[in-house]
Amino acid sequence: MRAVFGLVLIVGVALAGGAVYMARNYISEYQNELARQKQAAAEALANAQVDVIPTVTVYVSNRPLKYGEALTPEDVRAVDWPENAIPEGTFTEMAVLFPEIGPQERFVLRTMEKDEAILAVKVTEPGEKAGLTSRLEKGMRAFAISVDVASGVSGFLRPGDNVDIYWTGSSGTAEGSAGGITRLIQSNIQLIAVDQTAGSDVSQTTIARTVTVAATPEQVAALAQAQNTGRLSLALVGVQDESVASAIEVDQRKLLGIEEIAPAPEKAKEQVCTTRIRRGGDTFETQIPCTN
Missing domain, CATH: 3.90.1210.10 (Antifreeze-like/N-acetylneuraminic acid synthase C-terminal domain)
Known part of the structure; x- marks a missing residue:
């Protein structure tokens, strides 16, 4: 019985020793592989050119x-x-x-x-x-224009927008007095305030009564004259619109497509040439061919 026990003990010790040996070899190989990977990564990092953004x-x-x-x-x-x-x-x-x-x-x-x-x-x-003075460039002036829902683009105007300004009124001439005319008087004028708001961060639609534009002194004079003699209307210009509006004028005839009919040329009168012939005491008028 003791012999069997001793044999089992010897076999167990041998198996345990073999397991320890195999585990030690596995751990050693794993550590060696890990060291190789670390060394390879360090070499790759050292050889790589890293761009540093200034x-x-x-x-x-x-x-x-x-x-x-x-x-x-x-x-x-x-x-x-x-x-x-x-x-x-x-x-x-x-x-x-x-x-x-x-x-x-x-x-x-x-x-x-x-x-x-x-x-x-x-x-x-x-x-x-x-204030407005800080938004005016050198040589520019602030000018207020009275508007309503229709002429003020239904409250969609904001400080910083560009607008075209149209004048509607009578030209004072016989041809343009019937129905008046509408003319583009200023193009791409910048708004610097709407009512008393100069900030562009408006969260809701505002029906303005006045808008303030930045204009040269000459433009201010033209706008003042136009506002006192007729009605001004604004047209909002798109953000990416770089086109330059040309001279535009529309009267009632152009609006309705009525073309002016030129008067018919007068018919030239037929030239008649005559001569007088005296016979005795009487005088006769006779038609003859015209030589000129």
């Missing part, structure tokens, strides 16, 4: 900003922006956005969302208010 510090909004709000240093933060994708007019230095000398206060001219880059066209100059 960045520039750009200041963006820290929160949503609306027209007319004051812009403060707490409303902006610096982020790294790809150098080849920086929008024109961004601020890359805090000292430029908020100068240390002179007025610092800026106001928002256009709505900005959180993390949107602060652009020069979307804020006022330091110390400048967010």
